[in-house]
Amino acid sequence: MTLPTYPDLNGASVFITGGGSGIGAGLTEAFLRQGARVAFVQRSDATAFCDEMTDKTGNRPLFLQCDITDRAALVAAIEQAAQAHGPVSVLVNNAANDQRHKLEDITEDFLDWALAINFKCYVTACQAVAPKMRAMGRGSIINITSISYMMANAGYPLYTSANSALNGLTRSLARELGGDRIRVNALAPGWVMTPKQLDQWVTPEGLADHMKRQCLPDTLSPDDIAGGVLFLASDSSRAMTGQALVIDGGVVVTG
Structure with missing residues (x-):
C-alpha cells in the first residue's frame, strides 16, 4: 500500500506510545517516511x-x-522526546492491552492495571503535551481506540469500557483545547492482523465469522490504520476535532 504524503508532517515532532510493534510499528514507519522526527515508547x-x-x-x-503505566516515567519520556526533537506537535496514544478476562x-x-494501560496513560500523555502545544498554538492528539465497545463483544469488559471512555475524553478535550488550535480525535480500528492478534486470538473460525461482518472482503493491516492517523495528524484535517474515525472494513455503522 502506498500512503499519501503530507508535506506539513516533514520535520514534525511526533510521539507514539507502543510504537515498536503491531499497529504502532506501522505508525512509526509511516511517520518516518513523511520525514517526521519520531519518538516512541514501549516496555x-x-x-x-x-x-x-x-x-x-x-x-x-x-x-x-x-512502562506507560508509570506516570512519572511517561511524562519524563515525553519531555526527553521534546528535548531531542522539539515540542511534541503530534501525540498518538496507541499502546493498549486487550487481555481477555471475565467479570x-x-x-x-x-482492574487498576487494565485502566492504567488502557485509559490513565492516555490522560497522562495528553496532560504532558498540552502546555507546549498551547505555547505553539497548534497540535494534534490522536487517541487509538477500538470498535470493540460498539460490537457488544464479551470477553474483555474492562478493555471495552476503557475504549468507550476514550471517546468521552476525546470529545471533552477537543472542547477544552480547541481554543488553542489543539485538535483531539479518536481513531477506532477494526480487527487488524498484527503478529500479536495472529499469535493469540485469530482462529480460522473466528476470522471467518468476523469477515462475514465486514462489508469489504479483505483483512486489515497496520497500513490501513496508518493512512487515517497521518490524515488526522496533518493540516488536511485542520477543521476536524472531537471526532471518532472508524477504519474497520465496514463492521460497525456510525452516524
Whole structure:
C-alpha cells in the first residue's frame, strides 16, 4: 500500500506510545517516511526495530524504554522526546492491552492495571503535551481506540469500557483545547492482523465469522490504520476535532 504524503508532517515532532510493534510499528514507519522526527515508547527493547526503520526509511526513530503505566516515567519520556526533537506537535496514544478476562475473574489489581494501560496513560500523555502545544498554538492528539465497545463483544469488559471512555475524553478535550488550535480525535480500528492478534486470538473460525461482518472482503493491516492517523495528524484535517474515525472494513455503522 502506498500512503499519501503530507508535506506539513516533514520535520514534525511526533510521539507514539507502543510504537515498536503491531499497529504502532506501522505508525512509526509511516511517520518516518513523511520525514517526521519520531519518538516512541514501549516496555520491551526496540533497538532492532529502530535499526530496521533506519535501513528502510533513512530516518531513525528515538526509542525510549518505558512502562506507560508509570506516570512519572511517561511524562519524563515525553519531555526527553521534546528535548531531542522539539515540542511534541503530534501525540498518538496507541499502546493498549486487550487481555481477555471475565467479570468474575476481575481482581482489584487487575482492574487498576487494565485502566492504567488502557485509559490513565492516555490522560497522562495528553496532560504532558498540552502546555507546549498551547505555547505553539497548534497540535494534534490522536487517541487509538477500538470498535470493540460498539460490537457488544464479551470477553474483555474492562478493555471495552476503557475504549468507550476514550471517546468521552476525546470529545471533552477537543472542547477544552480547541481554543488553542489543539485538535483531539479518536481513531477506532477494526480487527487488524498484527503478529500479536495472529499469535493469540485469530482462529480460522473466528476470522471467518468476523469477515462475514465486514462489508469489504479483505483483512486489515497496520497500513490501513496508518493512512487515517497521518490524515488526522496533518493540516488536511485542520477543521476536524472531537471526532471518532472508524477504519474497520465496514463492521460497525456510525452516524
